[in-house]
Amino acid sequence: QVHLVESGGGVVQPGGSLRVSCEASGFTFRNYGMSWVRQAPGKGLQWVAFIQSDANKEYYSDSVKGRFTVSRDNSKNTLYLHMSGLRADDSAVYYCAKGIDPAVVTVFDDWGQGTLVTVSS
């Protein structure tokens, strides 16, 4: 049974930095591409970032490019999102999401419960 557990959310001041994590279990983490998807309060879903299974390739949405960095530690079955230059419009629940199989990395069949990031002074 797949489990994805996010942590590290909290309140951060504008311009600040934060790292959120996603600990994975129940599947062979090193074989799957992973993404971060966020949802601002009362709003829709927004894809944020993707990292390939071997960490050799990353993609970002235009809204976070240059400010956010996705990484992973396959020895620890953990996905990370390091966020810097945070703005109020980055406030959201951040979900980690797993691709449906190693060859299809752009569709998500398992999601974590999310971690809330609030950017406020």
Add this chain to the structure above:
Amino acid sequence: DIQMTQSPSSVSASVGDRVTITCQASQAIGTWLAWYQQKPGQAPKLLIFPASRLQSGVPSRFSGSGSGTDFTLTISSLQPEDFATYYCQQANSFPLAFGQGTRLEIK
């Protein structure tokens, strides 16, 4: 970048009704289209991918169709547990994109 336009943004319906939600991509994506259901306080759940294939365990009252730029999600006979928000997502290329969502409410 590919943009997804979903409509309607909200719809009110009754148990037993048939409901259709549409999603349009700004450029052709073949059948690389996924549909998700999200209930309040929960993570999204994958219903359909590619465009017309139901995921395991999804009731047969859900169906998807379309290819290229125009897609639909149909619920043939609404059940109480179907009242939720539905999102389409293009899975063809990065950056990935979701539609704005359709909130399905009880009339």
